[in-house]
Amino acid sequence: MQIVPRVKPDHGTITFFLASGANRQMCQLATTFNTQKQAFSYLQKHRTEFERIARARLASGELEDGIVVLSML
Structure with missing residues (x-):
């Protein structure tokens, strides 16, 4: 599987796709970071x-x- 990121404009929330063959599942990771760059890192x-x-x-x-829907570890 691979993660394909998709950046959304709402601060520390990252939307990405979990890929398995031809299937893609949208996932969201909520973080407490102020920027998309920090959240993506x-x-x-x-x-x-x-x-x-x-x-x-x-x-x-x-x-x-x-x-x-996921949140910080």
């Missing part, structure tokens, strides 16, 4: 953990409006 640093958590939530059906 945090996502990259903890990428493996967030992939694992996102896959587990997707498998268990823990979605909010079709989106896997």
Whole structure:
């Protein structure tokens, strides 16, 4: 799997896609950072953990409006 980032304009929230073959699942990571750059850096640093958590939530059906919602570790 790979994470494909998509930056949104709301401060420390990062939207990214969890890719598995041809399937893409939208995920959002809420952080306490003030900038997108800081939040994205945090996502990259903890990428493996967030992939694992996102896959587990997707498998268990823990979605909010079709989106896997994550927060800081």
